[in-house]
Amino acid sequence: MTQRFITLPSSGTYSLVNLRLHRSHLEKTGGFSFDRDGFALAAIDISAGAITAIEPAGQRADNPEAIDCRGSIAFPGFVDCHTHIDKGHIWDRNPNLDGSFAGALTAVGEDREAYWSAEDVEQRMEFSLQCAYAHGTKALRTHLDSVPPQEDISWPVFETIRDRWKGRIELQAACLFGIDQAQDEVWFNRLANLVARHRGILGAVTYMVPDLDKLLDRMFVKAMDLGLDLDFHADETDDVNAISLDRIADAALRHCFEGKILVGHCCSLARQPDDAVKATLDKVARVGLSVVSLPMCNMYLQDRRTDATTPRWRGVTLLHEMAARGINTCVASDNTRDPFYAYGDLDVLEVYREATRILHFDHPVGAWPATIAANPARAMGLADAGTLKAGSTADLVLFRGRSLTELLSRPESRRTLIRSGKLIDATVPDYQDLDDLMEP
Structure with a gap:
């Protein structure tokens, strides 16, 4: 003890x-x-x-x-609103040797195909939650890789885990797949119904595919039909042309969406011109989106270079500008000891400590401690947390x-x-x- x-x-x-x-x-x-x-x-x-x-x-x-x-x-008690405990702790058997985003995608894909049985996923998720609980986490949202056939493995495991941890950690899960996979409407409808049966959140990774608006519409309509909240990975890149956060806000306006929407990463926003930033953030504030930055993972992956040069930017999004507009802002753990981030222990105090240094959550401290408590609780719809x-x-x-x-x-x-x-x-x-x- x-x-x-x-x-x-x-x-x-x-x-x-x-x-x-x-x-x-x-x-x-x-x-x-x-x-x-x-x-x-x-x-x-x-x-x-x-x-x-x-x-x-x-x-x-x-x-x-x-x-x-x-x-x-x-x-x-801490509220950790963006994690990946289904990926956690696979570094030792499938590392990302160059530390790149592409390398992480490849390594996770190989590991998932080779190892992610129900028993493997359950044991690693259980270990991750033991870590989170020992550090003081009260509520946690994880993304679950939901590309075929993994969705039929991981979602039942998550339900078992959630029942086991009831009363210790309030658990939520969001499905995770590339937005272009929603082009397969039959598969997408099946996944959405699976998520609904397990009381989950409908989520996806957005990027600038030609029919992004159509695919976002499909997700918003399905979420409204099933009464689901939405959770997106958006613009996890330094490409100034990555503007899916703006497109998500547009979709929320088009559909008058009344559920909760949490958007993670939004790294490219920090690279865009000031007038584009202002227009996007005004829309995000208008529709009431919540935004979570993942400072440790994004500093690890973003602007990583293979030519022995030093990274030039921090990879985090514009939380100060968001907070000034009343946007609900959070920070969270993201990945833990997997190819997307080789370190971490689901310790939200570590997240806040590093966020303070990376994002300048000090001088003044202001309301930034709420980014690991009241703000993520609001994003997750939790009344008795934060x-x-x-x-x-x-x-x-x-x-x-x-x-x-x-x-x-x-x-x-x-x-x-x-x-x-x-x-x-x-x-x-x-x-x-x-x-x-x-x-x-």
């Missing part, structure tokens, strides 16, 4: 005092004294697995039985760090996890648990 710096009473009723909470994580902020980074000292009352009250420090009489958190920062409020489930991640610079300067491997008001084990699984899958 990971060493903790607090203990909780067996009664399940207690108060955490001298705790630092961020403005962007609180439903109500009145009366709190926030510092320049948006943190304020607070007390949280917990009973029967739920938060019963949150108050500013100093508004109650001293209680010798209260648990002193010594000024430590606490976040709500925000600390009276009546919500008592799911907290307590850190040793007392300020932003303390929090983000170390891995915080000794964080304390509270789920439904109880301490849980924060021990990640051992990589040796996957050794049997890595044998040739």
Whole structure:
């Protein structure tokens, strides 16, 4: 068990005092004294697995039985809205030796064809969720490769996994295929019905195929017919001509789509002229799209060169410009130890730490901590996640760090996890648990 710096009473009723909470994580902020980074000292009352009250420090009489958190920062349980746990942890048996996007596609395709049985996918997904849970994740959306015949393997596995993890991690899944495959209307309709039966999200990778608008229309119409939300991978490239984010926003306007739409990557937007950026973002804001950037994976893949030259750009999208327009912005883990990203551990704190450095989520900190909590919860349609409020489930991640610079300067491997008001084990699984899958 990971060493903790607090203990909780067996009664399940207690108060955490001298705790630092961020403005962007609180439903109500009145009366709190926030510092320049948006943190304020607070007390949280917990009973029967739920938060019963949150108050500013100093508004109650001293209680010798209260648990002193010594000024430590606490976040709500993490919400990771864009991952690929069906691909996770295959690097050791099928690496991407040149680190390129094309190399990743090839390596994953070869691995999927050779190894992705129900047993293989289930074991790797289980390992991934154990990692996420041990780091403090409360809700997670994964994409599932859904090219034939994989959809008939991975979706039933996902349903089994979701049932197994109920009450620990709220799981969602979106199908993933190249948008041009939707030209096969019979296959596409079958896939959409499969996704609907498994209570999933309709998703695809968009790129600039000649009939992109027609294929997007097909997806929007089917999503409306089946009552599904939409999730797209868009413009994961430095090609200035990749404008499928703009086309997705147009499609949402054409169809007056009322469901939720989450769009990931949008890397090429940062390469486009200012007038084109403004026009696209105005539409994205108008239709209420959510956007998630994947800073670690996109820095790893984008602008990777094979001629021994240094990459020239960061590969992330324009989150500051989006946030200024009121667009719901998120950051997430994306791939983990697979050909698209050789590293990672589904640790959302690591994602936020790297996003702060890569995307300048500081000076000022503003509301950027919401990109791993309230914002992805909104994108996923989750009511009891991402925000600390009276009546919500008592799911907290307590850190040793007392300020932003303390929090983000170390891995915080000794964080304390509270789920439904109880301490849980924060021990990640051992990589040796996957050794049997890595044998040739």
